[in-house]
Amino acid sequence: MRLLWLLLPLAPSVFAQPGNDSESLLWGAYRPQLYFGLRPRLPQSVMTGLAWFGTQDFQSITRMRHACDQGDGLNSYTWTEYDARQGGEQVIKDGINNVVITTQFLKVPGGVHGGSWAARIKGEPMNPAYPSRISPVFYVGLEGLGGIDMDTEEDENGIEGTVSFSGSTPELDDFTIRIVEGPSNIWITEGSHASAFQQRLGKTHFLGARVPPGQVWQAKDLIQGAIVKSAQEAIAPYKDAAKGYPDPAFIYQLPDEVYTGSNLYAVQKHYDGPFQFDVFFDSASAKQKLSSSVLDEGIPALLAEYNERFNEVFPIPSTYQTSDPESLRTFSKAITSNLIGGIGYFYGTSIVDRSFAYEWDQDDDVVVEESNEKKGPTLEPPKGLLTATPSRSFFPRGFYWDEGFHLLHIGEWDNDLSQMYCDVSVNDDDESYHVCHKGYLSLFPFLLSLLPADSPHLGAILDLLRDPAHLWSPYGLRSLSASHPEFGQGENYWKGPIWIQMNYLALSALHKTYAAQEGPHQQRAKEIYAELRRNVVENVHKEYVRTGYVWEQYDALTGEGRRSHPFTGWTSLVTLIISEKYY
Numbered sequence: 368m369r370l371l372w373l374l375l376p377l378a379p380s381v382f383a384q385p386g387n388d389s390e391s392l393l394w395g396a397y398r399p400q401l402y403f404g405l406r407p408r409l410p411q412s413v414m415t416g417l418a419w420f421g422t423q424d425f426q427s428i429t430r431m432r433h434a435c436d437q438g439d440g441l442n443s444y445t446w447t448e449y450d451a452r453q454g455g456e457q458v459i460k461d462g463i464n465n466v467v468i469t470t471q472f473l474k475v476p477g478g479v480h481g482g483s484w485a486a487r488i489k490g491e492p493m494n495p496a497y498p499s500r501i502s503p504v505f506y507v508g509l510e511g512l513g514g515i516d517m518d519t520e521e522d523e524n525g526i527e528g529t530v531s532f533s534g535s536t537p538e539l540d541d542f543t544i545r546i547v548e549g550p551s552n553i554w555i556t557e558g559s560h561a562s563a564f565q566q567r568l569g570k571t572h573f574l575g576a577r578v579p580p581g582q583v584w585q586a587k588d589l590i591q592g593a594i595v596k597s598a599q600e601a602i603a604p605y606k607d608a609a610k611g612y613p614d615p616a617f618i619y620q621l622p623d624e625v626y627t628g629s630n631l632y633a634v635q636k637h638y639d640g641p642f643q644f645d646v647f648f649d650s651a652s653a654k655q656k657l658s659s660s661v662l663d664e665g666i667p668a669l670l671a672e673y674n675e676r677f678n679e680v681f682p683i684p685s686t687y688q689t690s691d692p693e694s695l696r697t698f699s700k701a702i703t704s705n706l707i708g709g710i711g712y713f714y715g716t717s718i719v720d721r722s723f724a725y726e727w728d729q730d731d732d733v734v735v736e737e738s739n740e741k742k743g744p745t746l747e748p749p750k751g752l753l754t755a756t757p758s759r760s761f762f763p764r765g766f767y768w769d770e771g772f773h774l775l776h777i778g779e780w781d782n783d784l785s786q787m788y789c790d791v792s793v794n795d796d797d798e799s800y801h802v803c804h805k806g807y808l809s810l811f812p813f814l815l816s817l818l819p820a821d822s823p824h825l826g827a828i829l830d831l832l833r834d835p836a837h838l839w840s841p842y843g844l845r846s847l848s849a850s851h852p853e854f855g856q857g858e859n860y861w862k863g864p865i866w867i868q869m870n871y872l873a874l875s876a877l878h879k880t881y882a883a884q885e886g887p888h889q890q891r892a893k894e895i896y897a898e899l900r901r902n903v904v905e906n907v908h909k910e911y912v913r914t915g916y917v918w919e920q921y922d923a924l925t926g927e928g929r930r931s932h933p934f935t936g937w938t939s940l941v942t943l944i945i946s947e948k949y950y
Contacts, residue, residue, distance in 0.1 A: 391452040393481030394474060394648075397712035399756050400434055400763035402444060402459055403470040403488070407481060409538050410714040410751055411511025414583050415646070417488060418590060419503040421464035422555065422616035422637060428594060432461065433587040435760040437932065439463075442493075443915030445701045445933060446708035448673045451781060454484070455704060456670060460915065465499045466490050471666050478652030480540045486646040487662050489549075490638065499640055500555060500616060504590055506633040507544055508583035512537055515544075517575055517632055523623050525570030530634050541651035546571075546634050547659060549643030554636075558614025560605070567620065572635045575625030581715075583631060590621070590633050597622045677703070680780060681946045687904075698908050699942045702917050705935035706776055709756045711763065720744040757936030758919065772868045772937035775950055779943065805837055805848035807861070807869050814872040816879065820886035829881075829888055832873070833895055842906040842926030843870045844899065855923065863923035868937035870903050875949035900944060907941045917941075 398404025403417040421427035432439055442460035449455030454472040461468065469489040476482040492499035509515045515534030519526055532544040554569040561568065574593050578585070601618040605611070621635045636644065647657045677700055689695050722742035754765035755773035812818050813828045833839050837848040843865040847854050855863045874896060881892035910928045911917055917938045918928030943949070 390481050391474070391476065394484050395451055395710065395712075396446075396449070396472060396708050397710065397753075399709040399711040399759045402432060402435055402468075403457065403486075405472065405484070405486065406712060407539065408712045408751075408753060409536075410749070411580075412509070412513075412536055412538060413515075413534070413542075413648075414508045414510070416506050416508075416586055417470065417503065418506070418587055419461075419464075419466075419468065419501055420619075421466075422500045422502050422614075422619060423464075423498060425612070425615050427464070427615070428591065428598075428619050430463070431587060431591050432464075435763065437760050443933075445935075446704035447697075447701055448670050448677075449704035449708040450673060451707050451710060453669055453673075455673065455708065456666065457708065460493060462493055464501060465493050465497050466501050467493050468503075471662065473662060473665050473669060475653070475657060475661065475665075478650045478654065480538070480542075480650045480652050483650045483653050483657055484648045485657050485662050485665075487643065487666070488646070489641075489643045491641045500638070501642065502616065502619065502635060502637050503642070503644075504621075504633050504635045505546060505644075505646060506586050506590065506631060507532060508578065508586060508631040509534060509536070510580060510583050510630070513539075515630060515632065517573070517625055517629075518543075521573075521623070521625055522570075524566045525572045525620075525623055527570055530571055530573065532632060539650065543647075543649045543651070543656075545647045545649070547645045547647065549645070552636075552642045552644070553639045555614070555616040555639045558617060559611055560613040560617065564601075564613065564617040568617070572621040572623055573625070574621040574623075574633045574635075575629030576631050576633075577626055577628045578631045586631060586633070589631065593621055593633075594619050594635075674700070681942050681948075683945055684947060687901075687945065694912065695904075695908055695945065698911050699945055701911075702935045702939040703776065703780065703942045705759075705933060706755060706773065706939040707780065709759050709763075709935060710753065710777075711756055711765075712751065712753050713764065714749060714751045716749050717747045718744050719747050755936065758931040758934045760933065761919075761931030762934075762936070766936070769936050772871070772940060776939055776943055779948055804853075805831060805851060807844075807846050807866070810869075810873070814869070814876055816876045816881075820881055820884035820889065825881065825886070825888050829891055829895060832899075840865065840923060840926070841902055842921055842923075843867070843903045844873055845923045849923065860920075864920040864929055865923060865926070866920050866937075867903065867907065867940055870899065871937075871940040871944060871949075874900055874903070874944055878947065879949050904941055904945055907938065 393407045394405060396404065397406045397408060398414065398416065401416050404415060406412065406414040416433065418431050418433040420431040440463055442462045444459040446455055446457045454474050457470045459468040467490065471487040473485045474482060475484060488503060490501055507515065513534060513536030515532055518531040518533050528548065530546045535541045556568045576589055578589065597620055598618040602612060605613060616637045621633060645659050645662060649656050681699060681703065683692055683695060720743060752765055754770060755777060756763045757766055757769050810828065818825055831837050832844060836850050838844045845863050846866055847862045853862050877892050877896035882889060882896050906921060906926045907917060914928055916928065916932035917934055918932045919930040919934040921927065922929055
């Protein structure tokens with residue numbers, strides 16, 4: 368397999384040892400809130416995105432997919448293999464539109480501006496017995512200094528063949544973008560009133576628009592609005608019900624217009640059945656242009672090398688007995704890949720109140736001078752943030768506490784991507800006071816291995832852990848005792864549900880300290896560790912197979928996934944639990 372890469376001068380040398388190579392991390396799927404969105408780690412620059420909708424009826428345009436949304440009702444979507452320096456593959460299952468969309472992304476180093484990249488978007492019916500009529504839309508937007516133009520000649524009836532753009536920014540310098548058709552696509556050319564739309568069928572439709580600064584993220588609304596407006600004009604002659612309406616694919620088309628000063632371009636296709644198209648970003652300083660053959664050969668080699676390295680970094684120990692190791696490995700790969708594929712780059716302003724302080728934040732012996740600066744919330748200057756995200760659909764932003772758990776996992780795969788920091792606890796009340804709640808709160812000296820292995824308190828803690836009337840369940844440790852009067856009450860966020868990051872801490876303490884060090888409870892700690900580890904892994908895996916997702920938390924009584932999904936933030940720690948990598 369490595370020989371193949373020697374024969375591909377345009378393709379990357381896969382999985383060289385990670386290092387402080389910022390160029391290899393310039394581009395990425397740094398728009399994790401989208402099903403597929405690429406951008407560089409630059410404040411104001413090029414951003415791309417993918418949207419799609421079905422054309423089987425007139426209502427599907429209102430269900431255009433773009434941003435990850437639990438309300439879309441997708442069967443599943445996850446990166447199955449993804450490396451932040453090289454690229455990877457994502458599988459999206461959209462049962463409502465009867466399509467499985469695969470997005471492949473490959474970075475190709477070269478030149479002095481972060482290299483080039485290629486993406487392949489493929490679709491095929493989930494159920495071949497039923498129609499799969501899909502209209503994908505790929506867009507490119509530019510914010511900040513620079514410009515981008517469509518080089519392909521405009522045609523009011525659409526474009527045949529490749530669509531090309533050229534642009535330049537201060538950071539990326541000159542570049543081109545090409546959208547190239549696959550070899551055997553079938554376009555939608557048959558349907559009601561096809562003859563009236565003959566000149567526009569089987570072609571790529573487009574739009575070039577000027578959007579204000581900071582508005583490229585609203586591309587879906589602009590694209591959707593332009594398609595609906597065109598449809599209203601196209602359907603006007605058919606208001607007489609006796610004539611019947613044209614096929615939805617014939618009217619739901621971009622208007623084939625480019626406005627002066629456009630900085631957002633959208634390209635739309637209409638396919639019937641399986642489809643494929645490639646997108647190439649060529650950096651001018653890389654000199655050589657990419658082609659589909661780089662993807663044809665590069666993606667299989669990338670995936671093979673990824674799987675080989677994954678098995679080395681995150682093995683399933685021989686001591687962990689499972690009836691289906693391949694299913695467990697596939698699951699572990701997916702949650703690892705989706706964690707790293709969920710890393711985002713964000714840039715913008717924040718509202719911060721620096722004047723706020725609790726009374727205990729000031730030392731009685733220190734006199735604090737009054738400041739003449741305006742008190743209260745203020746708009747801070749824009750800043751950049753590179754962060755993993757807990758959930759691409761529900762929490763596609765950085766979380767301070769979560770990130771520490773994220774980095775445990777990311778650092779095992781690529782340590783130069785991660786850096787650790789410490790958090791502080793926050794109490795929203797004016798006074799702190801002690802209340803005993805049997806749950807995660809009462810376990811922290813144990814969770815952090817602060818108790819010695821021969822502590823007289825350890826036995827009581829292990830009793831609490833292992834008691835089904837309190838924290839123990841067949842699915843993991845509950846967050847609150849099942850015997851507590853508040854168990855499962857109210858908002859029920861931390862009042863019983865099982866959280867994987869807390870179970871990881873418990874397993875880490877058991878494995879590294881209490882089952883490893885001599886003490887009166889060593890054997891019992893070993894037994895609890897083995898049983899708890901299996902309970903957690905099997906339940907999260909079972910729910911992934913059942914639902915297609917990993918979840919934010921798991922029901923304290925049934926083990927079913929609850930709340931936001933996919934939640935490959937700290938729930939992805941299951942990969943470390945499988946491989947017994949604790950910190």
